[in-house]
Amino acid sequence: MELMHAMSPLSANAAESGIGTWDCKFDEEMMLVPSGLFVVGDKPMQAEECSHAGLNCNYFCRTCHVGGTKEYKESDVGYNSIFTEGKLRTPEETTLQVCQQFETALCSGAAGEIAAATMSTGICDSISSSLINTLPVLAESEVHAKLEKELKHLLQSRTHHDAINPLLGMDGLNIHLDTPTEILHTILLGVVKYFWGQTVFLLEKANLLTMFQTHWKRMA
16 A cells, blocks of 8 residues: 555656557557556455455445444344445545544544544544554643654654545545455355355254255256
């Protein structure tokens, strides 16, 4: 993700100014204008690209706000809502949440509050978290001034926005929508693999695996 801080402005400049090159087929000069269409990766990587905490939080989707508290999701209404699309996430909203975590980091008991915010919103920016997590734990009376000074030192003359996931502000790219689902790990090595694993476990536990294999061979 740190590499994207260098790549994002390069991509933006190339999209704005174009890249001059030579077309060997038509024997003439041409201009390439690159445009970001989507960002690939497995599910954990795509969650990081969206500054999302992944599945272990109340709002577990990197694309929308589907989810809720454990109690809500265990209710009839909450369980049914998991299978419907929630309000779509936006890069602007995510950036605002990350900036709020910076503000929280300057207060007493910040670690617990940031962890709670991550659990309740699903937002966890890997780049800014590396800075926030290095801030020391101080007494209530000296928290804000010293932590603000320490954070300023860690930022090294950068602003908060310079220390946040650059994909959130990339022109022409909505990182929450432009991370297509990766079928291999999500479906084949996800739902399908665990379904069959649980099925075989239950059949073996009930001493029915041999019978299942026999029926399976007949079907083949």
